[in-house]
Amino acid sequence: MTRRDALRAGGVGALVGVAGCTALPSAPSRADDSSGGPVAVASFFSFFDFGRQIADGTPLTVENLVPTGLHGHGWEPNASITRQIIEADAFVHVGKDFQPWADRAIQTIRGDDVETALINARKDIDLVDLAASLDREEEGVGAQRGKDPHFWLDPQRAKDSVDNIADGFAEVFPEHAEAFRENAEAYKSEVLDQIDSDYEAIFDRAERDIVQLAAHNAFQYIGVRYGVRMRPLVTSLAASGNVKPADIREAATVIRDNDIRYIANGVFESQRPARQLLRETAVEAYFPVTPYAGVRKEWVAENWGYEEIAYNINMPTFEIVLGNETPEAAAPSEHWLEQWRNFEPI
The missing domain is CATH 3.40.50.1980 (Nitrogenase molybdenum iron protein domain)
Known part of the structure; x- marks a missing residue:
């Protein structure tokens, strides 16, 4: 194992x-x-x-x-x-x-x-x-x-x-x-x-080189390291940044042109922009990503750190949004899929 x-x-x-x-x-x-x-x-x-x-x-x-x-x-x-x-x-x-x-x-x-x-x-x-x-x-x-x-x-x-x-x-x-x-x-x-090796394998396996994020601009280093374009919906560095109508229109174009069915959204950020993309584009669902900047109560209870968050939150989502796996195949468990498909705010 x-x-x-x-x-x-x-x-x-x-x-x-x-x-x-x-x-x-x-x-x-x-x-x-x-x-x-x-x-x-x-x-x-x-x-x-x-x-x-x-x-x-x-x-x-x-x-x-x-x-x-x-x-x-x-x-x-x-x-x-x-x-x-x-x-x-x-x-x-x-x-x-x-x-x-x-x-x-x-x-x-x-x-x-x-x-x-x-x-x-x-x-x-x-x-x-x-x-x-x-x-x-x-x-x-x-x-x-x-x-x-x-x-x-x-x-x-x-x-x-x-x-x-x-x-x-x-x-x-x-x-x-x-x-x-x-x-x-x-x-x-x-x-x-x-x-690093496991991330590299995920991105090397992908046929698509773009990820649409309904999140703030915190993931550029993933893109730089593994040769993928990270497209944040919120273009500021602040997780509370505002989403403009032009941002939604540009994201919709990226989603259409790249046949994107799934997008990623920040765990500690608003879900409103992601839900707007669900309503207005062909996106079927959003899944969680986090820049390791905070923790939820259940993560503390399970003693999660950087490593556990990488394997249990970010990696399954990247597998899904890159089109490597279906959500059912990429999810660590059925409970994960139930919790994180179009997840609710904290």
Whole structure:
């Protein structure tokens, strides 16, 4: 049984017994941490998950600051989150100009000489240009204006962020540096390289080279990595961006010209535009995708991380929308199909 088959067959529990694989560590909250050990907090789900993989087996606890059910980009926390950051030993963030609240917290840390170590998961990672349809002056586009910040969707770039986090942890907690780096190497080779290989197989098998998304522009790195055109309906980087009549008309043309029957829609985004395309085009259904920016309650209950979301949400949907498989064949289970075909908002 492959790693992908194990994940799709039984979620996290099915990984137990697969060679070289173990279930994910839990995601403890501050209230659950009675050890008094070191704590690192993360501003974004993906890097929280990478961090807890790197810290596995050490006294370091890693916490996700973004509440369950919320998208990591565009959320504005209250003052209690800043206190959590100040009280933590380390703060893993996504770099400048992506999460304004995180930027403000970093300014507070630097201005008040707070001892919380700052770990930039995006350090020295090459970013691609924004899609031509996007406003170059839009706030929150990465390290430089005109760059797309969603690099972690490319598993190879994600590996660089794993190294950045491991190096940051090793600098703050040098007594566990070897464990951090060993865990990072194992996660990169056993998980991210496998995800990369499985994504590549999906896109190589496809006869169509275009995916219509009823979602915001967060998936360009998938397109760049695997040679497919990602067509977002919402052309801004913000998940709450508005859909214009011209966007709907252009999507309808793409759907007609490419004989598209199924489209993808963001799990944490509005379903109204997708439903409009169902009404006005030949599209039969929409299915879920997510840029790993947030988690649902049931994903937390099953201890899902970046890996589980890739295999149980994004990959089945890409198989469907590329026309590789029918929804019935691509779905991990009948329950998945019932839950995610034209799914309801959270």
